[in-house]
Amino acid sequence: MVISCLLLDIEGTTTSISFVKDELFPYIRRKLESHLKNNWDSQEVQNDIESLRKQATEDATKMAGVPEIASFCESPALIQKSVISNVNWNMDQDRKMTALKQLQGHIWRRGYSSGEIKGHLYEDVEEALKLWTSSGKQVYIYSSGSVEAQKLLFEHSVAGNLLQYFSGHFDTKIGLKIESTSYQEISKSIEMEPDKILFLTDLPAEAIAADKAGVQVKLLVRPGNAPLNEEILQRFSICRDFKEIQLT
Ligand SMILES: CSCCC(=O)C(=O)COP(=O)(O)O
């Protein structure tokens, strides 16, 4: 089947898991308090808190131990304390909910623009993006990280600004990556039949969801990725880097 379009995951696919876990996420934990205090009066911070509050209220009906976010009638200090507990709790579980991911993108903005953070990319990524786009393929990103966070990573990457190679970006606003409907929605949105799309990811649950939607899939085996079990290795094609990917 001819591939017209590539849909790329980030963490574990274009970028190492250790960069996300050991650099990006600790940055959020270090800067969260000052981000809230310094930008308290901004609409962006207030919107982020409202989204986290709604999510926490919904979560509390389904699971135990969710730190709730203080009402907007409470003092800024109390609300900030409750936001910090909630965000740390959600990050401890690496939750991929939109409210958390939006806030993270807003906090990373400063780190990327000051040069404190540079987006990690595996060395084969830039060459592959050049090759694919020069041969007429469209390349999209689909990550649990917010669209803003994705753009920051590729704009301020170790290989320079690579944003020019992408035809578009998707995040969890279109749906979770483990749900097949998300891939159907992406297919509709980019006006491309599912079987013309090749999705590259590190996670079997995402591969299964994309496959169910009729999208073609390859699993990446990058250094530091979780090992794939025998059943998944039988079911999906794998590759170690983007150089191994042959598009017809
Ligand atoms: C691009 S934002 C940083 C990574 C992140 O927060 C994340 O959740 C990555 O998830 P992915 O879907 O790219 O594996």
Ligand SMILES: [Mg+2]
């Ligand atoms: Mg991933």
